[in-house]
Amino acid sequence: MPAAERSRWLRLKRRLAETLDVPAELLLDLPRVTLLGNLQLEVENHRGILAFSESRLVIGVARGEVEVRGRGLVVARASKTAATVRGEIGELILRPGAPGPT
């Protein structure tokens, strides 16, 4: 799908979500990122773990990736729908880019 058409389609979906009061992450396939202080991060609707070390974790999401930097990072739980990261979270970077792996 050409980029212009894709952008128009996205705007339409966004307006539909607002009008029908449907959660945006369902209709627009968006990730939901929940940060609890600097101790716990939960990413719902993810596309898998792209890179993993004790100080850096990259999680793929639709239309980009989420990078977490910190210390003692541990993936406390990983399932098809959500991934929970625990540890001392220092930075959280949302990097839009090419769609992440499915």
Next chain:
Amino acid sequence: MNGHDRVRRALGYLEIECRGPFLARFVNLCVAAGVSLSNVRPAGEALLACIPVGAFRRLRPMARATHTRVHIARRGGLLFLWRRLRRRRLLIAGAFLSLAVIYHLSGFVWFVDVSGTEMLPVEAVESRLEQAGLYPGAAKSRLDVNAIRSALLLSDLKLAWAAIDISGTRARVRVVEEPSNAARQYLAAPGDIVAGCDGQLVQVLVLAGTQVARAGDVVRRGEPLIAGRPGPPAGGGVRARGVCRARVWYECYREAALRVPRVTYTGRSFTQILISFNGRDIILSGWKRPPFAAYRTRETARHLALWRNIRVPVEVITRRFDECTESWVTRPADEAVAEARAAARQWLGRMIPQDAQVVNESERTITVAPGVVGVRLLVETREDIGRFLPYDPGSRPGAAQGATVRG
């Protein structure tokens, strides 16, 4: 971790160590295949993760696809704990036996506490309880509390009331004794109500007898307020009864000096340990005398007890000497006044009866001499000043022994 995961983890889990070139991809494939991973963390070049016991076999295709070597680093959970315990049958049997013994022993009464006795010895009550079936070691299932209580009241102990509560392995027995004959006679003895202290009467309420003093009268200690009538109780004698409330004033004066000695500890200390045997002290460590000019001493003594009350006449005494310097300091007047006030209040607190109602309080501070302040407190109360005075002083219980009875 949600509740479901906690339960599965408690039942049994495996901690796996994964090594390979595509660890992130391996994790993603496991997640996509529905294998629940938890506590995923790097360990050097390897990856550690926890999986349910039943999920280990399902890792094979993902491991093959990503060239990952997986091996079990640790096993945890109740499943593996049970496997370890199965080899130690006596431990399990011992644990169950202990629980069974404790449960069995909790079905008995082991402690009997008796309270409320005044003239009766506690041993007498305990003896009657034992005869009725309540004693340390009695089975709770065989105890009839009502029957024991009835037996206690009907015994020769002359009890007015008794209550028995059994809580756990402890039985609490509360009793109230009947008044003695002497006490009964005293409660019926004729007599007057006299003033227990000086005051100005505000209310005289006569319940029995003849009113002598009236509201507004100023009375001194010992003056009659309500008159009874002499004679035997059954032959016309009257015991005066009533309430005589009066205004009573209490005054207290205390002084405090502005210049006071102050002790300052230097921080240096010296400890001496000695043994005291038959009145003789033997120093185990430390010098005989502390090397300080001025010091304060703290002493603790420990006795050697062989068994309960059997004591050996040996004491280990630890003496600590803290060096100090004494100096005279001039404190602020407020501080001295507060000390004098507190001393005066303390004395008044002891003198004023508990049931007195304080209606007025005044304070006056005076400088007695240079460097000395005084505080005078005057407190006005409303209280019942009536005190019963029998015509026959010998009728009071314990009068023969010289005891004082108020009332």
